[in-house]
Amino acid sequence: MSIKILKPEIQHNINETIVIYKYIYKLKEYSFKNKFLSYIPDIYIGIEGLVSLFIPHCILTGIEIISDISIDRNFYNNVQNLVPIFKKWHKNNNLSLNINIPITNKERKLNRKVITTFTLGVDSFYTLYSKLEKIDTIIFIIGFDVKKENTYLVEIILQNLREVSKLYNKNLILCESDIQNKVKHGSGFQWGPYFHGPALFNIIYCLSNIFETLYIASTHPLKDDYIWGSLFILDKNYSSFLKIEHHGDLTRVDKLKYLLTKDIRCLNYLRVCYKNKRLLKYNCTNCEKCLRTLYAIQILGYKEKAITFDKNICGEKYWKFRPKNNSSKSFQTEIKNLLQETKNI
Numbered sequence: 001m002s003i004k005i006l007k008p009e010i011q012h013n014i015n016e017t018i019v020i021y022k023y024i025y026k027l028k029e030y031s032f033k034n035k036f037l038s039y040i041p042d043i044y045i046g047i048e049g050l051v052s053l054f055i056p057h058c059i060l061t062g063i064e065i066i067s068d069i070s071i072d073r074n075f076y077n078n079v080q081n082l083v084p085i086f087k088k089w090h091k092n093n094n095l096s097l098n099i100n101i102p103i104t105n106k107e108r109k110l111n112r113k114v115i116t117t118f119t120l121g122v123d124s125f126y127t128l129y130s131k132l133e134k135i136d137t138i139i140f141i142i143g144f145d146v147k148k149e150n151t152y153l154v155e156i157i158l159q160n161l162r163e164v165s166k167l168y169n170k171n172l173i174l175c176e177s178d179i180q181n182k183v184k185h186g187s188g189f190q191w192g193p194y195f196h197g198p199a200l201f202n203i204i205y206c207l208s209n210i211f212e213t214l215y216i217a218s219t220h221p222l223k224d225d226y227i228w229g230s231l232f233i234l235d236k237n238y239s240s241f242l243k244i245e246h247h248g249d250l251t252r253v254d255k256l257k258y259l260l261t262k263d264i265r266c267l268n269y270l271r272v273c274y275k276n277k278r279l280l281k282y283n284c285t286n287c288e289k290c291l292r293t294l295y296a297i298q299i300l301g302y303k304e305k306a307i308t309f310d311k312n313i314c315g316e317k318y319w320k321f322r323p324k325n326n327s328s329k330s331f332q333t334e335i336k337n338l339l340q341e342t343k344n345i
Helices: 048-061 073-079 082-090 122-130 151-167 191-205 232-238 252-262 264-268 288-299 315-320 326-344
Strands: 002-005 009-012 017-025 028-036 064-067 113-117 137-142 171-177 211-217 243-247
Touching (some): 002 048, 048 064, 048 073, 048 082, 048 191, 082 232, 137 151, 171 191, 191 211, 191 232, 232 243, 252 264, 252 288, 252 326
Parallel strands (some): 113 137, 113 211, 137 171, 211 243
């Protein structure tokens, strides 16, 4: 059994650039598209980004990736480094990655520009602030944590993204993608544990004729090593002529401390909610992530300035949530440590 990758298609007009990716899986042809909401003059039409999407699935299932289209030798060599990580995670020494694709050395002239994913969250602001002089462009993906159908929320987010990009003199690229809805074939495609990192790489590879380096804001510090879709030990192995750097070897609480001393204006735009239980709310201030963030801000003494949260809700409501995985356990530990730290001051 195999996944056969077909040649991508590009569609241009003055207002947008669309990359359509196609592949055959179990004798059926599938496709999805990344639509950039501006004209991108030098789009990359290679398949490294598409191969990236299938790597977790193929390591876990043994399915082969095939294509007649060549990929970069450095990319091919680097992704093989993912296999030992998956072997350790799944306690299975029989796992492998089988890629049957022509390999070439893709020498290209690069202009050394730097792009970072940016969601208006704590991790994103930390990477922006700490790499402010290096970053040329921020990119936001519609269709990942926020669906384009939620038009009211999308418009608020886009307005804030434009204000932030202007405030810090950065270019802004917007992209709509249906990867999350279209690419669902079982093991390895679960969004949190495996898929959100490769999905981002797929989109940024479209822009790799323009950008040499991608910063991915970290969710967890370097010491954390458990199944998650984007980590220090993972992301660098998707690099090639595009350098992918997982950034931010700090806890979420330590990042907040940095932001609040570096530039408090981030609180005018901070968005952490992915549940959006109240569809007209920027931060619902009711889900685990909202309350976890608000509680840390409250402990640090900045709750009244956190205007994107409901000011009538106390962050201590965070303790109503029980940790559901290693990721949420680590965040609870961070909050407990912060409480202890402030108690001792």
